Amino acid sequence: MIKHIVMLKLKEFDNENIKLQNANKLKSLLESLEKKIKEIKYYEVGLNFSKSPSAFDLVLISEFENAETLEIYSKHSEHKKVLDFLNEISEKKAVVDFTF
Numbered sequence: 001m002i003k004h005i006v007m008l009k010l011k012e013f014d015n016e017n018i019k020l021q022n023a024n025k026l027k028s029l030l031e032s033l034e035k036k037i038k039e040i041k042y043y044e045v046g047l048n049f050s051k052s053p054s055a056f057d058l059v060l061i062s063e064f065e066n067a068e069t070l071e072i073y074s075k076h077s078e079h080k081k082v083l084d085f086l087n088e089i090s091e092k093k094a095v096v097d098f099t100f
Contacts, residue, residue: 001041001100002064004073007056009092022089023047023057029082030060036078039069056094070097 008026013019027045034043042063048055064070073079 002067002070003096003098003100004060004062004064004070005096006060007094008058008060008086008090010057010089011091019057026058026082026086026089029085033076033078033082037073037076039064039072039076041065056092 010019010022010026024047027047030045031043034040040062042061044061046059046061048057048059062073064073
């Protein structure tokens, strides 16, 4: 099994509500992928509440059967649509993939 973890720091705006709206929209878009991509075995998206300067804003924790199914997920057209929005609103990303 493969665990795929992504942490995102979203872009800041003068109006903090815009950042929160973007975070909620991205969370919803990511969560919708579980029903669209059969290779996903487990999928969890969380929004951070910590005010720590080193904290990221959103985390995705997902699981896949193997590296091949993770690759299928990453190239899936629905995933790419979400990535377009993700790249538009995020300023920093950290990714970890590991076997367990």
